[in-house]
Amino acid sequence: MQSSRSLSAWNKSQQYIPGGVNSPVRNFSKVEGHPRFIDRGQGSKIYDIDGNEYIDYVASWGPLVLGHAHPDVVTAISAAASRGTSFGAPTTLETELAEIVVNAVPSIEKVRLVNSGTEATMSAIRVARGYTGRDKIVKIDGCYHGHVDYLLAKAGSGVATFGLSDSGGVPEDFARNTLTIPFNDPKALRTTVEANQDEIACLILEPIMGNMGIIPPHDGYLNEIREITEENGIVLIFDEVITGFRVAYGGAQTYFDVIPDMTCLGKIIGGGLPVGAYGGKHEIMKYVAPEGDVYQAGTLSGNPLAVTAGITTLNNLAEQGVYEKLEEKASALAEGLAAATKKHNIDAWHSRVGSMLMLYFTPETVTNADGARTADTDRFRQYFWGLLENGIYIAPSQFEAGFVSLVHTDEDINATVNAASEVLSKLQNS
């Protein structure tokens, strides 16, 4: 497969951009190679600047549940752009998106729009601290909540991909109030809460871990942490940047029927443009300035183009049968991959919730970050390149989720399973 144009684009980008990329996991260094530079996307496919076509399971890391360049989204954004790209003053579009979100997500009575998931989690935690008057926070090993200083301890996503335990440039003092516990371990939460009575402002977690591969919660886990946080006046924050409008219209909280106090959103609610959001009960959200004294602001927050893309995407997702369709496509893919690893006797753990899925190269059952860390990343590297060479684009990391979108066809899924089977046949366990 020809990739000389991507290679020279990367050589040039490295002269001007750290690592040649604007977000670390886009760099292919952990799979040993150079990234493909993308020219365009259409439906389930992306095309690189060398003219190669790929079936895309990255989907811009989750937002593109309708696929690339969906005609409704393109038309709506174009019309919005012709009316002006930013005003720094309220528009009725922002209220329209907020209303959709409030009606869809059970925990959200009021919502503030921001520009990224990072802004959403950082702001939600500030509000939780303002509301409770407490400083400490609890996070889960392997959950990733953006690049907020005190949330990079034991984070997933690029931090895990590049084998870092945390980030440089974060003074120890900043992370002093961050306590980290394992996923799927309610006892660890009880112990931490007992040792820090009346000091913990919030517990933040991805209800389905999505930055360490895909790790679903055990039955009852979310209910138990809901009980513990409620009993102890701790704000429970679900980071649904990935799962929001992905596993169900109302997110993982609807899927599992466990309602947190606050929720962070991003990705899908921006339909491929930069948006984040945080919201919760009015009782908590009234602390946000200018109603309350917890400050948070943004020049481009509620940007009309981004909000338009979000409204259009969510309106499409509100149609009947959408999540059943996603489930059908993703289960066909997951079953095909599981059959292929079995056929070729490959040690593998397959994980899937709705249209999010992951194949870990490990004989272990993955239930938390330590389990995910047992995966054979060298084997993943070989799998990744085998797929890419066959026109299948997955994230260049064992710890980033795969996403199925509404535009993946049966043909795409069959082609993916066949390619995977061929690649896996060459990786057979000895």
Ligand code: HOZ
């Ligand atoms: N934080 C994203 C992965 N979980 C990566 C975003 C990107 O590189 O675009």
